Amino acid sequence: MNIRFAIASDLHIALPETIDAEAKRFHLTQFSIPALEVVLQHLQNLNLDFLLLPGDLTQDGEILNHCWLKTQLEKLPFPVYVIPGNHDIPSIKGNEDIIAFQDFPLYYQKCGYQSATKNLDYTCEIAPNLQLVALNSNNFDGDGKQQGYLKDEQFSWLEQTLANLTDKLVLLMIHHNVIEHLPQQSTHILGRRYMLDNAPRLLSILEKYGVKLIFTGHLHIQDVAKYGDIQEITTGSLITYPHPYRILTLTRDRLIIESHHITKLPEMDDFAEFSQKWMGDRSFSFMMMMLTSPPLNLKEEKAKEYAPILRNFWADIAHGDKQFDFPQFPPEINKYFQAFGAIDEQGKPVKKDNNTIIEL
Numbered sequence: 001m002n003i004r005f006a007i008a009s010d011l012h013i014a015l016p017e018t019i020d021a022e023a024k025r026f027h028l029t030q031f032s033i034p035a036l037e038v039v040l041q042h043l044q045n046l047n048l049d050f051l052l053l054p055g056d057l058t059q060d061g062e063i064l065n066h067c068w069l070k071t072q073l074e075k076l077p078f079p080v081y082v083i084p085g086n087h088d089i090p091s092i093k094g095n096e097d098i099i100a101f102q103d104f105p106l107y108y109q110k111c112g113y114q115s116a117t118k119n120l121d122y123t124c125e126i127a128p129n130l131q132l133v134a135l136n137s138n139n140f141d142g143d144g145k146q147q148g149y150l151k152d153e154q155f156s157w158l159e160q161t162l163a164n165l166t167d168k169l170v171l172l173m174i175h176h177n178v179i180e181h182l183p184q185q186s187t188h189i190l191g192r193r194y195m196l197d198n199a200p201r202l203l204s205i206l207e208k209y210g211v212k213l214i215f216t217g218h219l220h221i222q223d224v225a226k227y228g229d230i231q232e233i234t235t236g237s238l239i240t241y242p243h244p245y246r247i248l249t250l251t252r253d254r255l256i257i258e259s260h261h262i263t264k265l266p267e268m269d270d271f272a273e274f275s276q277k278w279m280g281d282r283s284f285s286f287m288m289m290m291l292t293s294p295p296l297n298l299k300e301e302k303a304k305e306y307a308p309i310l311r312n313f314w315a316d317i318a319h320g321d322k323q324f325d326f327p328q329f330p331p332e333i334n335k336y337f338q339a340f341g342a343i344d345e346q347g348k349p350v351k352k353d354n355n356t357i358i359e360l
Contacts, residue, residue: 001169001252003127006043007052008245009217010237011036012087013069014059026282027220027239028275029059033068034265035238039245040076042260046247048078050126053111054217054235055085055175061098066107074110081112083134084120085175085218086148092140101140119154123161130250131168133161133211137176137196148176148218149197155205162209169252169360172214178202179214179232181223182317183339189293190286194219206230212360213255222259222320222353231358233257241275242319244354252360259320259354279318280311287313296336306333313337320353 013036014029028035043051058065066088073080084104094100104120105113112134116122120136135158137148150158162170176196177185185191186199196202206214207228214232220240225232236244243262248255263272287310290296291303298306309326316322323341326334344350 001127001129001250003049003130003250004047004247005050005052005250006046006048006245006247007054007215007233007235008036008039008238009054009235010056010085010220010239011053011069012056012059012237012239013065014062015064015068018059018062018064024282026279026286027237028278029239031265031268031271032059032239034267035243035262036072038262038265039238040072043247044077048247050079050081051076052132052171052173052215053080053082054173054215055083056087056217056237057082057085058088061088061090061094063097063099066099070107070111073108079111079126081124081126081132081134081173082108083112083173083175084136084138086138086146089120089138090146092144117157119151119157121154121157123165125168126171129168131165131170133158133165133170133172135172135174137174147197148193148195150202155201158202158205159209162205162211166209169250170209170211170213172206172211174214174216175218177216177219177232177234179225179227179230181219181221181225181232181234183336184295190290203227203230213358221318224257224352224356224358231255236318236320238262240318241279241315242272243275254360255358257354257356257358276312276315279315283311283314284308287311296333298333310337313340321351323349 012029013032057069089101089104092101105116112122123133126132140146177194178196178199182191186195212229216234219234220237222236222244223234235246244259247258265271284307287307288303291298321342324337342350
């Protein structure tokens with residue numbers, strides 16, 4: 001086995017006519033199409049076996065955006081496999097502008113959905129002895145509210161599927177995070193919505209059948225996290241600093257991960273600098289919420305003092321492989337933010353979020 005493939009996540013494709021010019025966006029949706037075009041131009045020059053897109057393909061499930069993306073993906077010289085993100089199927093029934101939940105596979109029948117289940121899951125052999133299992137993690141409660149979890153019937157389907165794949169290497173692709181990529185992500189008010197609600201149940205099944213590789217998106221950061229023998233590679237968004245995508249080489253016993261970043265666009269040479277500043281300019285309210293929420297619970301006055309110092313904190317998180325130290329903070333607060341850095345279990349610096357080798 002010697003497979004070369006790529007991952008790009010959270011494209012949030014938005015044609016100009018679908019963008020609300022008045023919206024106060026944290027992400028650079030207006031550059032979604034040129035950003036994707038830069039990536040695809042690079043990838044087409046490589047001898048790739050396939051491309052994975054783990055969700056949030058469109059801005060908000062617009063029919064126009066799904067149609068545009070479908071056309072672009074079908075032109076590529078290598079297979080593409082997709083799953084929906086929360087933005088791709090924002091409602092069950094849809095409307096004249098937005099696709100319905102059950103219609104998603106109709107747009108991507110050439111991108112894995114030739115034999116999808118009613119829950120939008122599928123599996124297919126993507127190379128000799130290599131199987132992709134794609135799970136839809138976007139479901140709705142009785143009130144029609146979207147949540148990130150797997151249904152009981154999806155777990156049943158997954159167990160039956162994996163039981164028949166014991167002689168193959170399995171790659172699992174799902175939009176929501178299954179393993180925590182940030183401290184207390186599954187319980188923190190700002191992090192838990194990016195986690196799969198019933199992640200422990202999924203991890204138990206993956207351990208049972210020896211699945212070791214999970215590919216996710218949703219969080220818009222570069223990170224590799226581990227749970228036992230299971231590694232989860234989450235890939236940042238093409239419309240969020242630092243605009244990353246990955247090129248990977250897979251053999252029977254290792255996965256080599258190499259990350260690339262969009263630093264300029266055809267009409268913007270300083271795209272990376274512009275993007276980092278864009279994020280920093282919009283960071284204050286985000287950092288205020290983080291500082292005043294548990295476990296820090298700072299008073300608003302003190303949070304306003306600290307928030308400007310953390311202007312680039314989330315941009316650095318998104319980039320991955322960063323360490324943090326804010327000596328101007330009280331020791332316990334500095335220690336809290338240091339835990340978000342790229343460190344191992346002993347607190348030592350380690351760089352594995354962008355370029356690393358995972359032994360299988």
